Amino acid sequence: MLSAQIIKELQAIVGNKNITTDKADRIxxxxxATQQSFLPEVILHPGSTEEISQIMRLANRAxxxxxxxxxxxxxxxxxxxxxxxxxxxxxxxxxILLIDEENLIAMVEPGVVTEKFQQAVEKLGLFYPPDPAxxxxxxxxxxxxxxxxxPRCVKYGVTKDFIIGLEVxxxxxxxxxxxxxxxxxxxxxxxxxxxxxxEGTLGIITRIVIKLLPLPEAKKTMLVLFNSIxxxxxxxxxxxxxxxxxxxxxxMDGKTIDCVRQATxxxxxxxxxxxxxxxxxxxxxxxxxxxxxxxGIIQPLGVIETxxxxxxxxxxxxxxxxRSVSASLRKVNPDKYNEDICVPRSKVPEMIRKVDAIxxxxxxxxxxxxHAGDGNIHVNIMINKKQPGxxxxxxxAIEEVFKxxxxxxxxxxxxxxxGIAKAAYIPLEISPQTAFYMKTIKQALDPNNxxxxxxxxxx
Amino acid sequence: MLSAQIIKELQAIVGNKNITTDKADRIxxxxxATQQSFLPEVILHPGSTEEISQIMRLANRAxxxxxxxxxxxxxxxxxxxxxxxxxxxxxxxxxILLIDEENLIAMVEPGVVTEKFQQAVEKLGLFYPPDPAxxxxxxxxxxxxxxxxxPRCVKYGVTKDFIIGLEVxxxxxxxxxxxxxxxxxxxxxxxxxxxxxxEGTLGIITRIVIKLLPLPEAKKTMLVLFNSIxxxxxxxxxxxxxxxxxxxxxxMDGKTIDCVRQATxxxxxxxxxxxxxxxxxxxxxxxxxxxxxxxGIIQPLGVIETxxxxxxxxxxxxxxxxRSVSASLRKVNPDKYNEDICVPRSKVPEMIRKVDAIxxxxxxxxxxxxHAGDGNIHVNIMINKKQPGxxxxxxxAIEEVFKxxxxxxxxxxxxxxxGIAKAAYIPLEISPQTAFYMKTIKQALDPNNxxxxxxxxxx
Numbered sequence: 001m002l003s004a005q006i007i008k009e010l011q012a013i014v015g016n017k018n019i020t021t022d023k024a025d026r027i028x029x030x031x032x033a034t035q036q037s038f039l040p041e042v043i044l045h046p047g048s049t050e051e052i053s054q055i056m057r058l059a060n061r062a063x064x065x066x067x068x069x070x071x072x073x074x075x076x077x078x079x080x081x082x083x084x085x086x087x088x089x090x091x092x093x094x095x096i097l098l099i100d101e102e103n104l105i106a107m108v109e110p111g112v113v114t115e116k117f118q119q120a121v122e123k124l125g126l127f128y129p130p131d132p133a134x135x136x137x138x139x140x141x142x143x144x145x146x147x148x149x150x151p152r153c154v155k156y157g158v159t160k161d162f163i164i165g166l167e168v169x170x171x172x173x174x175x176x177x178x179x180x181x182x183x184x185x186x187x188x189x190x191x192x193x194x195x196x197x198x199e200g201t202l203g204i205i206t207r208i209v210i211k212l213l214p215l216p217e218a219k220k221t222m223l224v225l226f227n228s229i230x231x232x233x234x235x236x237x238x239x240x241x242x243x244x245x246x247x248x249x250x251x252m253d254g255k256t257i258d259c260v261r262q263a264t265x266x267x268x269x270x271x272x273x274x275x276x277x278x279x280x281x282x283x284x285x286x287x288x289x290x291x292x293x294x295x296g297i298i299q300p301l302g303v304i305e306t307x308x309x310x311x312x313x314x315x316x317x318x319x320x321x322x323r324s325v326s327a328s329l330r331k332v333n334p335d336k337y338n339e340d341i342c343v344p345r346s347k348v349p350e351m352i353r354k355v356d357a358i359x360x361x362x363x364x365x366x367x368x369x370x371h372a373g374d375g376n377i378h379v380n381i382m383i384n385k386k387q388p389g390x391x392x393x394x395x396x397a398i399e400e401v402f403k404x405x406x407x408x409x410x411x412x413x414x415x416x417x418x419g420i421a422k423a424a425y426i427p428l429e430i431s432p433q434t435a436f437y438m439k440t441i442k443q444a445l446d447p448n449n450x451x452x453x454x455x456x457x458x459x
Numbered sequence: 460m461l462s463a464q465i466i467k468e469l470q471a472i473v474g475n476k477n478i479t480t481d482k483a484d485r486i487x488x489x490x491x492a493t494q495q496s497f498l499p500e501v502i503l504h505p506g507s508t509e510e511i512s513q514i515m516r517l518a519n520r521a522x523x524x525x526x527x528x529x530x531x532x533x534x535x536x537x538x539x540x541x542x543x544x545x546x547x548x549x550x551x552x553x554x555i556l557l558i559d560e561e562n563l564i565a566m567v568e569p570g571v572v573t574e575k576f577q578q579a580v581e582k583l584g585l586f587y588p589p590d591p592a593x594x595x596x597x598x599x600x601x602x603x604x605x606x607x608x609x610p611r612c613v614k615y616g617v618t619k620d621f622i623i624g625l626e627v628x629x630x631x632x633x634x635x636x637x638x639x640x641x642x643x644x645x646x647x648x649x650x651x652x653x654x655x656x657x658e659g660t661l662g663i664i665t666r667i668v669i670k671l672l673p674l675p676e677a678k679k680t681m682l683v684l685f686n687s688i689x690x691x692x693x694x695x696x697x698x699x700x701x702x703x704x705x706x707x708x709x710x711m712d713g714k715t716i717d718c719v720r721q722a723t724x725x726x727x728x729x730x731x732x733x734x735x736x737x738x739x740x741x742x743x744x745x746x747x748x749x750x751x752x753x754x755g756i757i758q759p760l761g762v763i764e765t766x767x768x769x770x771x772x773x774x775x776x777x778x779x780x781x782r783s784v785s786a787s788l789r790k791v792n793p794d795k796y797n798e799d800i801c802v803p804r805s806k807v808p809e810m811i812r813k814v815d816a817i818x819x820x821x822x823x824x825x826x827x828x829x830h831a832g833d834g835n836i837h838v839n840i841m842i843n844k845k846q847p848g849x850x851x852x853x854x855x856a857i858e859e860v861f862k863x864x865x866x867x868x869x870x871x872x873x874x875x876x877x878g879i880a881k882a883a884y885i886p887l888e889i890s891p892q893t894a895f896y897m898k899t900i901k902q903a904l905d906p907n908n909x910x911x912x913x914x915x916x917x918x
Contacts, residue, residue, distance in 0.1 A: 100803070100805075101700060102696055102699060102700050102803075102804065102805035103699070103803040103804050103805050103834075104699060104704075104804075105803070125702055126702070146645065147645050147649070149643055153642075153643065154642070157620075158643055160649065160652070161616075161620065170892070170896060174892040174895065174896070175892060176890065176892045176893040176896050177890065177893060178893065180868060180869075180870060181803045181868045182801040182802060182803055182833070182834055182835075182868070182869055182870050182873065183612075183613070183801070183804070183833035183834060183835070183873075184608055184612065184617055184801045184830075184833055184834075184835050184870075184873035184874060185801060185870040185872070185873060186605065186606050186656050186870075186872050186873065186874060186875070186876045186877070187870050187871050187872050187876075187877055187881070187885070187888050187889065188877065188885070188888075188889050188893070188894070188897050188915060189653060189656070189657055189661075189897045189900065189901075189915075190606070190619065190652050190653060190655065190656050190657075191653075191893070191896065191897065193619070193649050193652030193653065194648060194649060194650075194652065194653045196649065197645045197648070197649050198648055198649075202648075213704070214702030214703065214704065215702070237561055240561060240562070240563060241560060241561050243584055243585070243673030243674070244673065245563075245672070245673065283742075283745050283748075285744070285745070285748075286742050286744070286745055289742075289744075342641040342642070342643045342644060343641060344559070344561075344562040344564070344640045344641060345561065345562050345563075345642070346559075346561035346562050371643075374641070374642035374643055375562075375641055375642060375643075376641075376642070376643050409639060409640045409641070410639075410641055411639060411641050411643075411644040411645075411646050412646050413644070413645050413646050414641065414642075414643035414644060414645065415643060415645060416645070417645045417646075418645070418646055418647065422646070426646070426647070429646050429647075430646065430647050431635065431636065433629070433633040433634060433635045434635040434636060434637065434647070434650070435647070436633065437629060437633070437635050437650065437904065438647050438648045438650065440903045440904055441648065441900055441903060441904070442648075443903070444899045444900060444902070444903030445896065445899055445900070456647060456648075
């Protein structure tokens with residue numbers, strides 16, 4: 001338990017209004033999207049880098065665990081206060097500090113909600129591509145800490161590809177800056193990219209310098225129905241092999257279609273076993289040519305129907321179908337293990353077959369959708385926790401899914417991170433030598449292991 | 460001095476043919492492109508990861524400094540054996556192991572020459588954009604270690620943006636793998652990007668997984684002559700502000716033009732004070748439109764003449780002019796300090812004015828050219844070392860150039876790295892706290908400080 005003296009010191013740092021030890025508040029901050037819960041001892045809402053620095057100095061001195069938190073929307077437990085201590089919220093640091101049209105860069109605080117930022121830059125004809133499904137509530141700080149992805153990453157890359165500088169409070173309370181507003185920079189180690197995706201274990205992000213792109217002139221969305229899952233998966237390979245990289249190449253399997261059929265007014269003919277949502281963007285005149293080329297390539301692979309959105313509203317309606325997936329899955333079973341393996345693109349058909357076999361073996365439904373264009377498949381293992389034995393089966397199935405992905409040269413997580421959800425599986429993917437190298441870095445930078453301890457690696 | 464016993468052990472690891480202590484050989488490996496020289500004690504040419512691992516285990520045990528070396532073409536002394544010891548050459552690891560058209564990835568050994576790799580992938584309709592000026596001889600391992608750039612990086616990004624996985628021998632001799640063949644991956648820290656640009660101080664790269672792009676259908680090159688340096692610099696800003704990102708946006712100032720005028724048969728009218736070489740690539744039909752748009756934007760900024768290459772040969776001739784720059788500068792003065800500052804794009808005009816003022820202040824010619832599109836200017840301070848006082852003046856001028864770039868939010872190096880050339884200036888750019896964070900990582904991973912010691916940070 002934190003002493004009254006420590007609480008008093010924390011209060012002095014952030015001010016009375018920005019600290020709470022009230023149980024109801026602590027319960028609110030005990031969750032994230034994994035639905036697991038760990039009760040913290042105190043919630044802090046610092047208002048500046050300097051306050052965060054002071055908190056970390058105190059926490060390091062007194063050896064109090066600190067758990068940084070954006071919107072708490074992560075799928076791997078990255079922000080869960082697994083060891084009590086302090087939950088440090090970045091919500092108050094929510095300013096867009098700069099959008100520089102001449103240099104195509106922006107500077108923001110970590111608490112800015114991703115969608116709000118995207119809208120702000122798009123108003124100026126600029127573009128921030130990373131689009132995690134959580135973008136309406138997740139924060140840029142959280143996106144950077146987890147290296148968030150999204151459908152558009154197949155063409156544009158993931159969060160880290162757009163982060164060129166950071167201000168960070170280290171585990172011992174120093175304030176450091178990494179990178180900066182230039183497009184190139186090779187002075188010293190690239191701490192920016194090391195910190196991206198480090199899941200809040202190596203520092204607390206307090207400022208972010210972002211590289212922007214010009215907003216593409218136009219986009220074109222097509223929804224393609226296939227008569228087999230193999231056909232759709234092979235279409236992904238065929239498009240890549242034809243040297244085309246669409247903006248998005250989203251995939252839904254037959255079970256996903258069943259779910260969204262009920263959740264939306266999507267009219268899907270019988271026999272449709274898979275859907276691809278393909279979007280291209282760029283110069284307006286060029287798009288029709290690209291759509292025609294893609295259609296020609298995939299047509300022989302069992303296409304039942306191709307719908308091309310003629311207006312932005314029609315495009316939005318097609319995306320609405322994709323976005324309704326996650327919620328609609330509860331129809332299959334009430335509880336969901338949401339994994340996000342990634343394999344080399346050409347291995348998607350083989351991976352889907354593996355997942356189907358695992359589903360059959362354990363007799364539990366597994367629903368697949370996701371970013372097939374970069375091989376990042378969301379494998380949703382649907383169970384009923386009230387059903388005895390379901391959880392055990394799900395855990396065995398998950399391990400087999402991970403092993404299956406790794407056998408194909410893949411990874412256990414393309415977007416969600418390790419957190420606590422996958423920490424136990426780390427030895428499947430990372431060799432003891434590589435893990436040692438990573439842990440050596442963590443131990444050196446956080447000698448008292450106070451910053452988000454127990455994440456990525458089990459203690 | 461290395462003992463006979465150590466030499467014998469090293470011989471046993473790499474074989475008689477792949478070790479030399481001969482003085483003439485040692486002199487050959489004592490240099491790099493900085494023209495500084497430090498004599499190593501032994502040169503090793505290992506043929507496998509396993510041999511490199513054994514060398515590192517031995518070196519770590521016996522505390523012998525090891526200096527990894529690709530082609531030795533670096534401009535910052537990154538490969539110089541500043542403390543004697545072992546020069547470890549990666550020349551024999553020169554195989555392209557895989558080019559995977561379906562997944563748009565390649566796997567190579569570090570000793571593959573960059574141009575050779577580019578040609579191999581282009582034959583298959585694929586594209587590896589980073590194009591350092593040294594590409595005809597520099598190796599991919601060296602490119603990764605220094606995070607090399609080049610003209611095309613303005614559109615496509617630098618070396619690290621294309622490196623998705625590595626096999627690395629650590630300073631203590633472990634073999635680790637980072638990243639892999641998937642487009643996304645967030646399991647553990649991103650060691651790949653940490654190692655890119657770490658100048659061979661955190662590990663020896665033994666295998667590289669590279670992300671490729673489809674080769675653009677066509678390209679179009681234009682050479683534009685301006686009547687003032689400000690006009691050209693403002694053209695760069697105007698193009699960016701118009702949300703156009705060309706493939707290259709290369710810049711030469713008036714002094715550079717004078718040099719190349721003599722070295723090539725370039726017919727440049729009197730009054731041409733700056734040149735931009737602008738290239739666009741992509742869909743063939745789209746290129747004419749882009750060239751017209753760019754011409755329209757820059758025309759009011761003092762354009763004397765625009766030459767558009769009609770054929771690949773004409774394009775090559777325009778690039779030949781750019782490539783002749785470096786060698787032709789010796790006409791101004793025999794000795795060159797080649798710096799590569801980078802500023803936010805819009806600050807290029809201001810930076811050029813600062814450099815001109817510094818040149819005037821010290822009475823030494825400074826010739827500017829480079830990658831204006833991303834603000835990365837090669838500032839060439841031309842002196843005659845035989846002229847008393849020239850070196851001292853150059854050193855003062857360099858420090859002022861660095862300070863000038865930093866005042867504009869820039870960096871001392873966009874491409875060349877720190878090595879020994881800029882190590883003394885590190886405190887100008889990196890705060891003590893940030894340097895401490897970096898050094899903590901280095902010390903933890905290389906406790907005996909044997910891998911490329913004294914680079915980036917002065918010991």
